[in-house]
Amino acid sequence: MFKGVFKIDKKIIESLDKAGYRLTQPRKAILEVMKENKGQHLTAEEVLLAARDKAPNIGIATVYRCLESLTSMDILYKTTFDEGKYRYELSDEEIHRHHHVICPACGKISEVEEDLLCSLEQHLEDQGYEVVDHHLKVYAYCPECIPK
């Protein structure tokens, strides 16, 4: 198992270990960046810039590789706001958070902590928002594909 004291949750360290991933300097830097920016949605480029403070030699390819593997382990969540690039955020197990509100004027992204979709839009209108559109994607195994 990995040695040393890190600023990263033990649970994450254990997941990495179990999956056979080594806890390298770049991965440590990226995990710290993601933790320090919990709740934000960062692009690979933004992660690179922030991670350079901790691991000056880190390259963009490593950032992409690392973000990808962390996403596949459900440590990160990968999403897009239709800007032609992806954004990543630390997964939050307690709160089911993938409900994003995007202002068409200023582009500000807010998250809605709401597990029920019902009356969500009314809820937003009550808060002073003006809903113009929504886009829901449900990821579900279709009947033919359900894993046994």
Place this chain on the structure above:
Amino acid sequence: MFKGVFKIDKKIIESLDKAGYRLTQPRKAILEVMKENKGQHLTAEEVLLAARDKAPNIGIATVYRCLESLTSMDILYKTTFDEGKYRYELSDEEIHRHHHVICPACGKISEVEEDLLCSLEQHLEDQGYEVVDHHLKVYAYCPECIPK
């Protein structure tokens, strides 16, 4: 106004005219392709290939430009299924359709014709799906940005 008989809805023709767009051969071809593939989600490349049957010299730049302007007029709807590219579909005014179900195994995309989000997932489970995740984006003006 435009003259001639087209296989395209009069309403769309009028929208184009009102917005000052000319009904060119490439645009006609693209609109016909989108109409013939109503309910499908096509990439720019797919639109190009299909449109070549009607306008052999059409180029990819024109396809992108045309898809973009049709989208800005709400004639098309632009979306992404996180494949690193965009897909376009004819907007359907009668049915509010932007509820996509994506099978993580086979990638099949189904649309859910359901205006109420409530109990949507239960509805899917009843149909034999196994929901694994969802992603909702609501586009709403935030209180500071509401246009007067």
Place this chain on the structure above:
DNA sequence: ACTTCATATGATAATGATTATCATATGGTA
């Protein structure tokens, strides 16, 4: 601590989607 070696890294080239450029063509109007 020291060696080992599979895994990870960084630099960079390659790819793929999309956008910009620009000289030429064309649609709708007068």
Place this chain on the structure above:
DNA sequence: TACCATATGATAATCATTATCATATGAAGT
């Protein structure tokens, strides 16, 4: 039918992401 602003096609440029490959580095075992 001529005119001219708009649109087009070919192609180069851009941007995000992925692949390649020689070198470096963790973790495990001495």
